[in-house]
Amino acid sequence: MISLNYRDSRPIYEQIEDGLRKLIVTGALGADEKLPSVRALAAQLAINPNTIQRAYNELEGEGYIYSVPGKGSFASANAGADEARRRELLGKVRELLAELRYLGVSQQELTDLVKEVFA
Structure with a gap:
């Protein structure tokens, strides 16, 4: 576990x-x-x-x-419903996206990744 x-x-x-x-x-x-x-x-x-x-x-x-x-x-059935936690995670995603952009990851690669996660 x-x-x-x-x-x-x-x-x-x-x-x-x-x-x-x-x-x-x-x-x-x-x-x-x-x-x-x-x-x-x-x-x-x-x-x-x-x-x-x-x-x-x-x-x-x-x-x-x-x-x-x-x-x-x-x-919880609505895991992560806390708005403060949601904002915190979105901030982390922004930081990661900025770093990935700096490292040359294309927008298409990121779009494909998001589609994979939400599939």
Whole structure:
């Protein structure tokens, strides 16, 4: 499900966030599907439950998951609906596009890539 890289400069909770976000965005975790409990995922990854809780809190703040008291955390049906997160990602895309343009990537190559992603 999620693998951690202890040589990565990013904190563990960010790696967990990214892993879960990827599972949700790609559809590996469907809408309203239950995520592992904080304790279960912490035991599986052999890390502190507080680290998992922090990742879950961040994902909930971004709109990727939601919590139901007494039931657990679930993948959101409208993952990424948070407007601030949307603006942040669009800014990153602009930066990447500017760099790709500088490196000589053609508009047609980028158009083909976008069509591939949205297919």
